[in-house]
Amino acid sequence: xxxxxxxxxxxxxxxALSVTSMAAYxxxxxxxxxxxxxxxxxxxxxxxxxxxxxxxxxxxxxYGRLVNxxxxxxxxxxxxxxxxxxxxxxxxxxxxxxxxxxxKFHSGxxxxxxxxxxxxxxxxxxxxxxxxxxxxxxxxxxxxxETIKADGNKLIITTDKKYATxxxxxxxxxxxxxxxxxxxxMANEVDGDMGNTWLKTNSAGSGPYVLSSWKxxxxxxxxxxxxxxxxxxxMERVIVRHVLESASQRLLLERGDIxxxxxxxxEDIAGAMGAEGVKVVDELKGRLMYLALNQKHPVLSKPEVRxxxxxxxxxxxxxxxxxxxxxxxxxxxxxxxxxxxxDETPFTYDIxxxxxxxxxxxxxxxxxxxxxxxxxxxxxxxxxxxxAAAQAGIKVNITVGTAKQxxxxxxxxELDVYLGAWGPDYPDPQTNxxxxxxxxxxxxxANATGLLAWRTGWDPExxxxxxxxxxxxGDKDMRIKMYHEIQSExxxxxxxxxxxxxxxxxxxxxxxxxxxxxxxxxxxAYWQVTK
Amino acid sequence: MxxxxxxxxxxxxVPLPAWLKTTFLTxxxxxxxxxxxxxxxxxxxxVMPIDPVLAxxxxxxxxxxxxxxYHQLGLDKPLLVQFLYYLWxxxxxxxxxxxxxxxxxxxxxxxxxxxxxxxxxxxxxxxxVLGVPLGVLAAVRKGSWIDQVARVLALVGYSMPIFWLGLxxxxxxxxxxxxxxxxxRVGIFYxxxxxxxxxxxxxxxxxxxxWDVFKDAFSHIILPASLLxxxxxxxxxxxxxxxxxxxxxxxxxxxxxxxxxxxxNVVWKHAFKNIRxxxxxxxxxxxxxxxxxxxxxxIIFSWPxxxxxITTALLSADMNAVLGGTVVVGLIFILLNxxxxxxxxxxDPRAK
Numbered sequence: 001x002x003x004x005x006x007x008x009x010x011x012x013x014x015x016a017l018s019v020t021s022m023a024a025y026x027x028x029x030x031x032x033x034x035x036x037x038x039x040x041x042x043x044x045x046x047x048x049x050x051x052x053x054x055x056x057x058x059x060x061x062x063y064g065r066l067v068n069x070x071x072x073x074x075x076x077x078x079x080x081x082x083x084x085x086x087x088x089x090x091x092x093x094x095x096x097x098x099x100x101x102x103x104k105f106h107s108g109x110x111x112x113x114x115x116x117x118x119x120x121x122x123x124x125x126x127x128x129x130x131x132x133x134x135x136x137x138x139x140x141x142x143x144x145x146e147t148i149k150a151d152g153n154k155l156i157i158t159t160d161k162k163y164a165t166x167x168x169x170x171x172x173x174x175x176x177x178x179x180x181x182x183x184x185x186m187a188n189e190v191d192g193d194m195g196n197t198w199l200k201t202n203s204a205g206s207g208p209y210v211l212s213s214w215k216x217x218x219x220x221x222x223x224x225x226x227x228x229x230x231x232x233x234x235m236e237r238v239i240v241r242h243v244l245e246s247a248s249q250r251l252l253l254e255r256g257d258i259x260x261x262x263x264x265x266x267e268d269i270a271g272a273m274g275a276e277g278v279k280v281v282d283e284l285k286g287r288l289m290y291l292a293l294n295q296k297h298p299v300l301s302k303p304e305v306r307x308x309x310x311x312x313x314x315x316x317x318x319x320x321x322x323x324x325x326x327x328x329x330x331x332x333x334x335x336x337x338x339x340x341x342x343d344e345t346p347f348t349y350d351i352x353x354x355x356x357x358x359x360x361x362x363x364x365x366x367x368x369x370x371x372x373x374x375x376x377x378x379x380x381x382x383x384x385x386x387x388a389a390a391q392a393g394i395k396v397n398i399t400v401g402t403a404k405q406x407x408x409x410x411x412x413x414e415l416d417v418y419l420g421a422w423g424p425d426y427p428d429p430q431t432n433x434x435x436x437x438x439x440x441x442x443x444x445x446a447n448a449t450g451l452l453a454w455r456t457g458w459d460p461e462x463x464x465x466x467x468x469x470x471x472x473x474g475d476k477d478m479r480i481k482m483y484h485e486i487q488s489e490x491x492x493x494x495x496x497x498x499x500x501x502x503x504x505x506x507x508x509x510x511x512x513x514x515x516x517x518x519x520x521x522x523x524x525a526y527w528q529v530t531k
Numbered sequence: 532m533x534x535x536x537x538x539x540x541x542x543x544x545v546p547l548p549a550w551l552k553t554t555f556l557t558x559x560x561x562x563x564x565x566x567x568x569x570x571x572x573x574x575x576x577x578v579m580p581i582d583p584v585l586a587x588x589x590x591x592x593x594x595x596x597x598x599x600x601y602h603q604l605g606l607d608k609p610l611l612v613q614f615l616y617y618l619w620x621x622x623x624x625x626x627x628x629x630x631x632x633x634x635x636x637x638x639x640x641x642x643x644x645x646x647x648x649x650x651x652x653x654x655x656x657x658x659x660v661l662g663v664p665l666g667v668l669a670a671v672r673k674g675s676w677i678d679q680v681a682r683v684l685a686l687v688g689y690s691m692p693i694f695w696l697g698l699x700x701x702x703x704x705x706x707x708x709x710x711x712x713x714x715x716r717v718g719i720f721y722x723x724x725x726x727x728x729x730x731x732x733x734x735x736x737x738x739x740x741x742w743d744v745f746k747d748a749f750s751h752i753i754l755p756a757s758l759l760x761x762x763x764x765x766x767x768x769x770x771x772x773x774x775x776x777x778x779x780x781x782x783x784x785x786x787x788x789x790x791x792x793x794x795x796n797v798v799w800k801h802a803f804k805n806i807r808x809x810x811x812x813x814x815x816x817x818x819x820x821x822x823x824x825x826x827x828x829x830i831i832f833s834w835p836x837x838x839x840x841i842t843t844a845l846l847s848a849d850m851n852a853v854l855g856g857t858v859v860v861g862l863i864f865i866l867l868n869x870x871x872x873x874x875x876x877x878x879d880p881r882a883k
Contacts, residue, residue: 034719040843043631129596200633216632216639217843218835219722239719243833247698248714251706257713402581449594 027256030531033235033512036243036252037262040217046199047178048123051130051425054240056175056523058220061238063178063205066097066116066155067169069427071516071525074337078169082111082179082206083155086169092162092474095169097155103229105181105206113150118182120148120157122194130176133426137163137171164473166339170428173522180204208233208527217242222526233527253278253507259531260508260515266325272507279510282325286335286424286520287502288432289327289381291370293495294416295457299366306495308357310347312388313499317349322380323500330501332487333436335520339476340429340483346491354392367395368416371406381499382419411449413457421502422452427521429483430471437490438467458495561865568861569621572854573614581848583630617854626855631847636855639840644859645730646716647829647836651821653733653756658763659814665764666771670779671798681768688765693758697831700754712751714833721747755832759825763817770813774806807878815871822863 028034041052047059068081083097103111121144124134138160139147147158159168171177181204185195203211208230209222222238241258243249249261250268254275264272272278293300293309315329334341372382379400386396410418424431437460439453448454463486470482504517514528584601605613620627626636669681704711712718716732725732725739733752736745778784779802787797829839837856844852
């Protein structure tokens with residue numbers, strides 16, 4: 001749809017809705033939850049492979065994990081799930097989980113330590129995209145049988161060195177920590193794929209819901225598991241319908257044909273707020289919007305210039321205009337709601353301050369290129385920055401391109417400035433600390449394209465060691481303190497201008513209670529929802 | 532010229548029957564057209580600036596993972612070799628697996644194409660049933676109010692963005708009046724209720740004798756089908772009017788009128804009879820256009836058809852799905868062309 005069509009449809013919808021009222025609305029059944037959501041990113045529902053948002057939503061409701069996050073109290077952090085308790089060895093390298101008794105998979109098979117061992121080993125051996133969440137603890141296909149093993153009702157995992165227990169357990173709350181039914185999965189193995197092909201489109205979990213069907217780009221249907229150890233969910237059936245268009249989602253919601261609309265644009269959110277029987281709930285998500293200044297650039301690598309750029313962002317102006325309701329100001333690499341997150345926002349839009357810093361660095365007539373992917377909000381942020389920079393005497397040339405074009409240049413350390421977004425991979429501070437502030441080898445030969453610090457050509461010096469130390473700190477409070485210090489130093493000297501954190505706004509019928517999209521740390525959960 | 536017996540060199544050549552020769556030529560032209568279509572789509576897919584590897588591994592993957600998948604997809608081989616591999620698979624009716632949803636592309640197409648076909652068929656029926664009489668009437672009553680109405684309808688149909696019209700239709704008929712079902716093929720109560728036979732819910736419900744599902748599915752399809760029907764109507768009525776005007780000004784029509792033939796017979800038995808062949812082309816092209824899938828209509832009405840399937844695949848760099856979908860759409864155009872050629876022969880003795 002082009003901009004003209006958007007404008008036409010938006011204007012007409014707004015006008016029509018303001019002068020008319022909806023026909024008497026229908027209501028979804030009391031035991032059924034119907035959600036409109038964009039689910040075209042679901043590529044697989046195998047927990048060893050799934051790494052997209054909508055796929056993780058399915059997984060969270062279908063698979064139990066050793067430890068899990070309570071959707072009603074996400075701030076409490078990991079809680080026992082299929083593992084009832086755990087002990088950590090004195091050297092901090094071995095964690096022994098005691099499995100919960102009497103829990104069954106959807107197939108009726110009992111959930112055993114053997115299944116848990118198989119699930120984690122399988123994820124390591126298959127080595128799919130999210131496998132690094134586990135392999136970062138030293139598990140490999142070769143040593144998996146030794147490092148992850150079952151002993152009766154116990155699951156014993158041994159890491160290659162001492163890590164903070166909270167780090168290991170946080171990682172086990174990720175999608176890849178889903179425990180699969182070994183018997184069922186192996187019965188569907190083809191050519192030694194450990195059931196991967198089958199599990200891409202089928203489920204073998206023990207969670208509160210069973211995956212009844214997944215029709216790509218159409219709908220996902222979940223049916224409640226009456227034998228769920230936590231008690232059968234109130235919503236006996238959950239249907240997630242793929243509705244791409246925001247206006248269509250809003251119409252369905254206001255007519256009462258769905259309970260929750262998850263992808264309304266700001267205009268439709270504003271409209272839905274005024275609709276009878278509809279409420280809008282905000283949740284902070286993990287995605288950060290940031291600028292990365294290439295440190296191979298002779299001018300951008302000057303400390304004063306790095307600081308100056310942090311004053312060239314119209315934080316409030318953007319938040320209150322085209323990002324309204326979608327993003328909030330955030331200037332640290334750990335998203336709010338994460339362990340160790342900081343809410344410090346020392347930078348404001350201050351052209352004069354930026355000019356002073358640039359003058360101190362002896363910068364004159366600077367011309368730089370900024371790479372932006374062709375997403376609307378990013379292009380608008382790029383333009384806002386371009387205007388601000390012009391006032392400080394910097395000429396910014398915006399290059400808009402596809403993900404392939406822009407990312408390839410960022411990964412090759414070729415762009416002067418990259419405007420991008422970053423979402424955490426698992427609910428532990430290491431996920432972002434380990435990429436923004438950790439770069440042990442900044443040489444071109446290291447080719448560490450997975451690290452944002454490397455892509456930016458930045459050697460974080462002592463921060464690399466501090467990040468490595470924080471990840472092994474056993475005391476949770478001390479760990480939090482360490483991340484606060486790391487972020488403080490990062491704000492002062494890093495070439496990253498962290499600007500915004502995403503907000504997800506879900507519009508729902510006002511009788512829907514306790515729905516959670518999982519905030520920044522996890523995915524959506526349905527089992528606690530009531531109507 | 533037909534082949535004849537040829538005794539040169541002592542070999543006896545058996546003449547090919549004309550129908551067999553035509554069949555061979557037709558199949559040959561289908562094969563060449565499809566091959567060309569495949570090749571061009573394949574090349575476009577490889578040179579366009581989207582990265583199937585990135586779509587699979589994500590932007591934070593290490594170079595090693597990226598390289599491994601690059602190799603696994605065969606992207607390190609020369610383009611021609613990649614194409615030949617692909618062609619070999621297609622000849623075995625294997626369109627590959629969708630990179631994004633891990634299912635065979637043929638299975639995906641079997642799921643999305645019936646949805647488009649159902650919508651397109653109802654749309655073209657509405658377009659023809661209303662558009663042809665309207666075009667004829669507009670021609671017969673040239674300059675009258677009917678002609679003006681037809682003209683305005685066609686003009687609006689040409690100029691109004693389908694996205695806007697679709698949203699307005701939804702707002703009025705679903706949101707405000709509640710006369711039709713909302714986005715989606717059926718209501719939540721009827722999802723997966725009838726067994727899938729053809730994939731077209733109206734037909735499957737009728738086969739199953741489940742008239743509740745039929746009614747619900749009809750209430751969901753009627754609005755998008757009417758919308759597509761309206762756009763077809765706009766085109767078909769304009770073309771019908773133009774064809775009819777040409778015929779009605781011909782001398783044989785004047786002669787028929789002078790002979791005292793009734794206006795009904797003049798219009799329908801003489802003039803209309805002579806525009807049938809042209810009309811078949813127009814209708815076949817309209818139908819083919821609808822079968823291609825109307826992306827915007829599918830998006831607004833959450834209709835899981837082939838248009839949005841190919842578009843999503845394209846934007847996600849899922850080239851197996853794009854190629855599979857393109858081949859199906861290409862095949863439809865070719866088959867409809869052949870079908871209209873056959874109809875020419877039925878309606879126009881000169882074409883035999």
